[in-house]
Amino acid sequence: MTVRSKLRNIRPWIVWILRILVGTTFVVSGLSKSIDIWGFAYKIEEYFLVWGMSVPHTLYVIAALLLATSEFVLGAMLTLGCYRRTAAWLLLLMMLGMLPLSAYIYVVSPVADCGCFGDFIHISNGATFVKNIFLTLALIYLSIVNRRVSGLYNPYWQWLAATACFVYCVAVGLWGYNVQPLVDFRSFPIGTSLISDQDGSDDDIEIGFVYEKDGEQKMFSTDSLPDSTWTYVDRRILSGEIDNKATFSITEDGEDVTEEVIATEGQQLIITVPDHHRAGISFTYTVNELSQKMDSIGGSLIEVVTMDSEEIERWKDLSNATYPIYKGESTIVKELVRGVMGAVYLSDGKIVWKRTLSSVDLEEVDRSLARSGTLDSLTDDGHERLLGWTALLVAILAVILMGDKCFMMLKRLKKNSETKKNE
Numbered sequence: 001m002t003v004r005s006k007l008r009n010i011r012p013w014i015v016w017i018l019r020i021l022v023g024t025t026f027v028v029s030g031l032s033k034s035i036d037i038w039g040f041a042y043k044i045e046e047y048f049l050v051w052g053m054s055v056p057h058t059l060y061v062i063a064a065l066l067l068a069t070s071e072f073v074l075g076a077m078l079t080l081g082c083y084r085r086t087a088a089w090l091l092l093l094m095m096l097g098m099l100p101l102s103a104y105i106y107v108v109s110p111v112a113d114c115g116c117f118g119d120f121i122h123i124s125n126g127a128t129f130v131k132n133i134f135l136t137l138a139l140i141y142l143s144i145v146n147r148r149v150s151g152l153y154n155p156y157w158q159w160l161a162a163t164a165c166f167v168y169c170v171a172v173g174l175w176g177y178n179v180q181p182l183v184d185f186r187s188f189p190i191g192t193s194l195i196s197d198q199d200g201s202d203d204d205i206e207i208g209f210v211y212e213k214d215g216e217q218k219m220f221s222t223d224s225l226p227d228s229t230w231t232y233v234d235r236r237i238l239s240g241e242i243d244n245k246a247t248f249s250i251t252e253d254g255e256d257v258t259e260e261v262i263a264t265e266g267q268q269l270i271i272t273v274p275d276h277h278r279a280g281i282s283f284t285y286t287v288n289e290l291s292q293k294m295d296s297i298g299g300s301l302i303e304v305v306t307m308d309s310e311e312i313e314r315w316k317d318l319s320n321a322t323y324p325i326y327k328g329e330s331t332i333v334k335e336l337v338r339g340v341m342g343a344v345y346l347s348d349g350k351i352v353w354k355r356t357l358s359s360v361d362l363e364e365v366d367r368s369l370a371r372s373g374t375l376d377s378l379t380d381d382g383h384e385r386l387l388g389w390t391a392l393l394v395a396i397l398a399v400i401l402m403g404d405k406c407f408m409m410l411k412r413l414k415k416n417s418e419t420k421k422n423e
Helices: 003-035 037-050 057-080 084-108 125-148 158-178 283-296 309-319 330-336 362-372 382-422
Strands: 206-213 216-220 231-239 250-252 267-273 300-305 325-328 342-347 350-356
Touching: 003 037, 003 057, 003 125, 003 158, 037 057, 037 158, 057 084, 057 158, 084 125, 158 382, 267 283, 267 330, 283 300, 283 309, 283 362, 300 309, 309 325, 325 330
Parallel strands: 267 300, 300 325
Antiparallel strands: 206 216, 206 231, 250 325, 267 342, 342 350
16 A cells, blocks of 8 residues: 555544544634623723724624634534535634734733633633644645545535524524623632632732823722723732632722622622713613612612712712712623623622623512512523533534435435436
C-alpha cells in the first residue's frame, strides 16, 4: 500500500476528529455567549470603549446575538458534517478576524478577559491566542478536504438541522435577554447570601478602583467612587489579600451600609438600575406597586443605582420613590442581575430568584401573594429549561437523521426494484 493510499484511508478519521474538536469549540463558545447575551453585549461595548468608540446599546445586543448564533450554528454544522464547504469557509473567515484581534489583546492587554466563552470559562489572553492559532490551522485544512468526507445528513435534509439549531440558539438568547440567563455563571447565583460571612477578616484589605474618563485613568477608593461619566476599568488590591469572588456592597453618602440595609430575616426585593439613562421612567410605576405589595406582607423594597448623589435626588423626584435608594458599583450591579432594570428577590438575605423588571408580571405577583404570602412562585428553573430545550433539539436532530436515512433507503429500494423490472 502506497503512502498516498494510507493517507487516503486515514483522512476521514482526521477530518472527523477536527470537525468534532473545532465544531464543538464553536458550539460551546456560541452557546455560552447566547445564554448571557447581556454579558456578551457588555464585553463588546468594553472593546469599543477601549478603542474610543461608542454606539447605541441596541446595536451591541444585535451584534452579540448575531455573533453568538453564527458561532453556534456554524459550529454545529461543522460537527455534523453539514454544509461541508460553506461551514468551514465561513468559520475560517471568522477566525481571520478573531486571530489578529486575539494577538492584539495578547500583546496590548486592553481587557482582562477576551470573553470567548462568556462567563462560563475564563482563559488567559495568551491561551486564547494559542487556541485561535490551532482553530485557524485546523479550518485551513478542513476548507481544503472537508468536502471529500461525507457528513451525517444528505444535502436535501441538512437545512432542517441548521434551522433547528438556529431556532434553539435564538430562543436561548432571547430568554436570557428578556428574562434572565438560563444558567448563571456569575458571582451571585441563586442561593447566594448578599451578606459577607468573613467576620471582618477583610478589614486590613485596601482596594482601589480604576476608572477612565477622556482617555485619563484614575484610581478611586471604595468611599469615593466617581459619577457615571467615568468608565470602570479594573479593580486592584493595594494591600492585603482577597479572593477573586465579587462582593456585593452598597453605599449611602460614601458609607458602606450593606449589612444594615440587606435584611437577614424576612422577604426583600432589590431593584437595580445599572444605567438610568436607558431606564424608562414608566418602569417606576411597577416599582412603586411592588414596594406597596412588599410593605403589605411585612417585607421591604430597596433600589440600587449607579448614580451620584445629585442624580439620585433627581431620580427620587422623577420616580416619586417612597422606598430608599442606594448607590452600588456599576460592574457589581450588572453582575448581580441582567436587564435595563433588574429585580432580585431575597429570603433571609439569600437570593431566591432574579429577573429583568420588565418580565415581572404584577398580576402574577398578586396571585403568588394570595397563595402563599411570598413571591417564591416567581422562581424559574433555568437549568431545567435549558436541559429541556437541549433534549428537544437533540431529539429533533435525531428524527431528521432517521427520516433522512429512511428516505435514502426507500430511494435505493425503489431504484433496485426498477432495475430488476428493466432486466
